[in-house]
Amino acid sequence: MDVKKVRKDFPILDQKTHGKPLVYLDSAATSQKPTSVIEALSLYYETMNANIHRGIYALSEEATQAFESTRKKVAQFIGAKEERSIVFTNNTTEAINLVAASWGRKNVKAGDEILLTQMEHHSNIVPWQLLAQEQGARLKYIPITSEGELDLSSLDSLLSDRTKILAVTHMSNVLGTINPIKKLIAKAHAKGILVLVDGAQAIPHFKIDVTDLDCDFYAFSAHKMLGPTGVGVLYGKPHILESIPPFLGGGEMILEVHEEYSTWKPLPYKFEAGTPNIGSVIAFAKAIEYLEKIGMDEIRAHEKAITRHALLVLQELEGITIFGPKDVEVKGGVVSFALADIHPHDLGQLLDQEGIAIRAGHHCAQPLMRVLNVAATARASFYLYTTIEEVDFLAETLKKARRYFYRGF
Amino acid sequence: MAFEALDELYREVILDHFKSPRNHTPLSKFDVEQEGYNPLCGDQIKLQLEFQNGRVAKIGFIGKGCSISQASASILTEEVQGKTISEMEKEIQFFKSMMQGEVNCEDQDIGDLEALSGVRKFPVRIKCALLSWTTLEEALHFYQEKTKGA
Numbered sequence: 001m002d003v004k005k006v007r008k009d010f011p012i013l014d015q016k017t018h019g020k021p022l023v024y025l026d027s028a029a030t031s032q033k034p035t036s037v038i039e040a041l042s043l044y045y046e047t048m049n050a051n052i053h054r055g056i057y058a059l060s061e062e063a064t065q066a067f068e069s070t071r072k073k074v075a076q077f078i079g080a081k082e083e084r085s086i087v088f089t090n091n092t093t094e095a096i097n098l099v100a101a102s103w104g105r106k107n108v109k110a111g112d113e114i115l116l117t118q119m120e121h122h123s124n125i126v127p128w129q130l131l132a133q134e135q136g137a138r139l140k141y142i143p144i145t146s147e148g149e150l151d152l153s154s155l156d157s158l159l160s161d162r163t164k165i166l167a168v169t170h171m172s173n174v175l176g177t178i179n180p181i182k183k184l185i186a187k188a189h190a191k192g193i194l195v196l197v198d199g200a201q202a203i204p205h206f207k208i209d210v211t212d213l214d215c216d217f218y219a220f221s222a223h224k225m226l227g228p229t230g231v232g233v234l235y236g237k238p239h240i241l242e243s244i245p246p247f248l249g250g251g252e253m254i255l256e257v258h259e260e261y262s263t264w265k266p267l268p269y270k271f272e273a274g275t276p277n278i279g280s281v282i283a284f285a286k287a288i289e290y291l292e293k294i295g296m297d298e299i300r301a302h303e304k305a306i307t308r309h310a311l312l313v314l315q316e317l318e319g320i321t322i323f324g325p326k327d328v329e330v331k332g333g334v335v336s337f338a339l340a341d342i343h344p345h346d347l348g349q350l351l352d353q354e355g356i357a358i359r360a361g362h363h364c365a366q367p368l369m370r371v372l373n374v375a376a377t378a379r380a381s382f383y384l385y386t387t388i389e390e391v392d393f394l395a396e397t398l399k400k401a402r403r404y405f406y407r408g409f
Numbered sequence: 410m411a412f413e414a415l416d417e418l419y420r421e422v423i424l425d426h427f428k429s430p431r432n433h434t435p436l437s438k439f440d441v442e443q444e445g446y447n448p449l450c451g452d453q454i455k456l457q458l459e460f461q462n463g464r465v466a467k468i469g470f471i472g473k474g475c476s477i478s479q480a481s482a483s484i485l486t487e488e489v490q491g492k493t494i495s496e497m498e499k500e501i502q503f504f505k506s507m508m509q510g511e512v513n514c515e516d517q518d519i520g521d522l523e524a525l526s527g528v529r530k531f532p533v534r535i536k537c538a539l540l541s542w543t544t545l546e547e548a549l550h551f552y553q554e555k556t557k558g559a
Contacts, residue, residue: 018414345450345475345537346419353415362451375451375473404412405424405476 001298007385009034009290020355023390028173028201028334028381029359030223034290040283041228052278053252053269067278070285071268077288078218079209080235084267087234087241088276092200093123095219095234096167098247098271099196100127103217104165106244110136113162115193117142117150117179118371119172122364124198128167142168144371148175148324152184159187165194170202174363174377175324176307176334178202182213189214194240200224204383205303205332207296210235227287228280234271241267248273299384303333306382306391310335313395319402323372333382336363339398342405344378350401356394417527418534419476426480426521431487436469441552445544447536452478454541456548465489465497470541477525477534482541484521494549501549504542508535 007013010032015022024032050060052067068083075083089095108114114128118141125139132139140158143151159166166188171178185195196217202208204225210218217240222231246253246264250273255263264270291299308328314320319340325331339347348360359379362369369375380394412419439457446453452474459467468486472479489497504522506512510529528538 020411343450343475345452346477349418349531349534350412350415353412360450362448369451375453400412404415405419407424 001294001302001384003302003385003387006294007387009036010385011035011038013385017355017357018353020353023354023356023393025380025382025386025390025394026357026359027204027383027386028224028379030229031204031226031383032385033226033228034287036286036290037226037228037283040286041279044279044282048282049279051275063278063282066282066285067276070281070288073285073288074233077292078203078235079211081211082238085235085238085241087236087268087271088281089232089234089271090230090277091223091232092198092219092221093127093232095217095232096124096196096198097127098234099217099219099236100131102244102247102271103194103240104128104131105135108132108135108137108164111162112137112164113140113160114138115140115142115158115163115166117168118144119148119150119175119177119365119368120167120169121173121198121200122366123200124167124169124196125367137164138162141367144175144177144368147326148172148177149330150177150179150184152180155184155187159191159193161191163188163191163193165196167196167198169198169200170208171199171205171332171334172324172365172368173201173334174336174365174368174379176331176336177325178206178330178332181215185214201332201334204291205296206300216240222280222284222287225287226290227284228277230277231280231284238267241271246270246273250274252276294384302384303382303386304328306386306388307331307333307335309388310380310382310391310394313392314398317395317398317402320398323374323377333386334379335381336377336379338374338377339402340406342402344376346405347378347398347401350404351394351397354393354397354400356397358394418531420524420527422521422524423476423480423527426483426524427476430470430479430483432469433471433483434469435471436467439467439469441548441555443544443548443551445540445547447474447478447540449536450475450478452537452540454478454482454544456482456541456544458548458552460552463493464491466491472541474540475534475537477528477537478540481525481538484525485541485545488520488522489545494553497545497549501542501546505539508539 012032048063050063052064071086074086145151188195194216197215199218199220203220218235223229253273321338323336344360361376436457439459442457444455454472457469470482
């Protein structure tokens with residue numbers, strides 16, 4: 001993979017911030033978009049804009065076909081056997097809320113347990129809290145080790161007779177930890193427990209095959225994988241999706257509406273109420289095409305090299321603490337750290353002055369922050385367009401930031 | 410040095426208050442206690458005040474957060490010593506107006522408070538500077554409600 005060539009496809013990377021070249025190290029928050037995606041979005045509005053699944057005219061038919069061809073592409077990309085197992089939502093959060101509400105209310109009863117992990121994003125905690133409070137269920141958490149990996153020593157007892165679902169992130173947005181999802185799924189299934197995987201951080205960075213994983217639900221967002229914002233995907237096993245009620249009611253998802261009741265369209269439309277983000281779904285196909293063109297294994301190899309280098313140069317810095325695994329075999333391109341007692345927000349401000357964009361804060365993972373015993377961390381995250389030089393510049397700037405902050409002391 | 414542009418924000422006074430915060434200790438007894446939280450960056454502040462004859466006799470703060478939020482809290486605790494509620498309310502309003510760029514503080518003698526005026530040029534950080542002041546405002550409100558009923 002030629003990073004220099006890749007970067008040419010991302011117009012935003014040419015930008016300057018505070019007069020310095022933009023060094024974008026926040027892809028875990030959202031990825032940048034290649035020209036092909038940006039153009040597809042404009043092209044839709046310029047030549048194809050019409051509502052889908054209802055027009056009898058050519059324009060609507062064209063938009064519908066483009067929309068549905070993204071569904072097909074997504075199914076192929078993640079190894080789903082059937083297109084009807086792909087539901088478009090607004091984002092990962094909504095996909096998880098769909099499962100917690102529609103599957104959860106039907107299947108989780110008082111006294112039942114929902115198993116999460118200590119490294120979940122708020123989007124894979126709060127929907128389950130809402131469900132648990134409503135149904136009188138209990139939340140349990142798989143703890144993490146000091147290395148920032150899941151501590152599976154008590155897994156057998158945590159997967160109890162009362163556990164109905166395990167909801168777990170494929171890759172931590174803070175620690176970068178890649179969890180042994182397949183093993184977890186096999187263990188849960190052996191006890192008849194369903195598994196939802198939050199794949200928002202995983203699917204942009206390495207090959208996923210939902211059929212091989214055998215997960216029951218897999219949720220992710222287009223915008224972290226080169227696509228536009230406003231598009232999420234829920235993969236669900238068709239027989240499970242068929243067995244549960246709709247999430248949102250309204251237009252598009254119904255077959256017949258009577259004064260007292262309605263009937264639903266078949267999958268996946270039952271879960272797609274209202275006009276979706278048509279243009280963004282259509283442009284999302286271009287993002288997948290881009291990833292496929294480069295190759296997911298190539299991307300993973302590049303990010304491994306970048307992450308290995310980042311760990312190496314950052315570890316050299318005086319006063320640095322790096323959170324999460326140090327082994328790139330079990331870590332994606334996310335490095336969270338603290339530098340002496342400089343608050344991450346101050347670090348973020350100092351780095352911004354040099355054109356470096358990192359994330360500073362709790363990363364929507366407050367329970368994890370408490371386990372790590374910090375209020376916030378600084379986080380650099382990488383993607384296929386990140387260069388070794390950018391990582392070196394980050395390390396060098398951190399060194400300067402420390403000197404600046406401690407001037408006169 | 411490329412960080413020069415940030416000298417207005419990170420003045421020596423601010424860094425000094427951040428590294429050696431004043432009154433950064435919980436009080437053994439207090440009349441009112443209020444917590445403030447800035448979810449954007451996780452800044453946390455807890456203010457405790459003890460009054461005597463209608464004036465602040467002691468004030469303590471506990472908190473974790475960025476240099477601006479913690480330095481601002483430290484400066485606040487020095488500013489309000491011995492002040493009455495209405496004097497503090499005036500000061501809170503003054504500080505808010507200063508952060509919103511509505512008053513010119515250059516020709517006024519406002520001590521260490523002046524060091525925070527540099528924050529105005531960094532809109533994202535204004536919330537950090539304001540946290541302890543809005544927390545004090547809530548504390549005073551809460552205290553007045555409490556004493557009114559008594």
